[in-house]
Amino acid sequence: MQLEFGLMLTFIVLASTSELPSDFKICRRSDPNLVACFNEAGQKATISLANGLKSLNVSPIEPLVIEHMSVGETHGVVALKQDFRNIKLHGLTKGLKVTGYNIDFDKLVFKSLSFNPEISLDADYTIDGRLLLLPIRGNGKANITMYNMKSTNTYYGEKFEKNGEIYMKIKKFLVKLSPEKIHLHFSNLFNGDKLLGNQMNKFLNANSDLLFNEMRAPYEETFGIVFTKIANDVFSKVPFNKIFPE
Known part of the structure; x- marks a missing residue:
């Protein structure tokens, strides 16, 4: 469930240094220690990004608000239709650690690893289907908390020209998520039957x-x-040259 958190944070820091405290790092492409510089810049960005950056119209990411996410029905031991709305994602900036940058400025491919100790999702949910042989249905409030989340992250960029200047845009973002532990709770399962709901949550x-x-x-x-x-x-x-100076 991540996002390349650290790489995205670093990009925003570098893009808006005039709006950020003077202790935020600027990473130059010619820096022989570029990987270490990006790691440190991303770490320092988390506190400021939690509240957003008004000067660049970047909304707060603590929590991160997502309108809608759906999971279509599969055909196997898990056959569930899930719909989540009014999602609030907590923990993206708390305890974040970013490591292992691999940066290709020629192809504009940026890779890294990130770690979050706890990411919690709260949402309105609807669910219907079965897990193994058991039917499950309900709608209400859901919480999904993921602990010790590791992710591998890759951004693919491309340059474009606007008003005589060169800019970059992200074409695609790929993330692979690997939480160590997950805890789930769905309220109001089976039309509010507490006994069945408690058993199903277990x-x-x-x-x-x-x-x-x-x-x-x-x-x-x-x-x-x-x-x-x-x-x-x-x-x-x-x-581009102001985000990633030479």
Whole structure:
């Protein structure tokens, strides 16, 4: 469920240094320690991004608000239709660690690893289908909390010209998510039957890895779309050479 959090954070920091405290790092392409510079810049950006950057119209990401995410029905041991609305994602900037940048400025491909100790999703949900042999249905409030989330992240960019200046936009964002542990809670399962609901929530958590594997791809796709937009909101305003000076 991530987003290249660290790389996106670093991009925004570099793009808006005039609006940020003087202790934020600027990373030059010629820096022989570029990887370490990006790692540190991304780390320092988290606190400021939690509240957004008004000067560049970047909304707060603590929490990150997502309108809608759906998971279509699969045909296997998990056969669920899931719909999430009014999503609030907490924890993207808390305890974030970014490492292992691999940067290709010729092809504009940026790769990194990131770690979040806890990411929590709160949303209005609708669910219908079955998990293993058990039917499940309901609608109400849902919480999905992922612990020790590791992710691998890749941005693909391209340059374009606007008003005589060269800019960059993100064409595609790919993320692969790997949480160590997941806890789920769905309120109002089975029309509010507390006994059945409690039993099903226990069953869901006992099989949380299986359920998450079915949800992984829509999570990754949704976050890729959201963070591509955030990054491009910055890149569309700041020339490439000011974001990544030589």
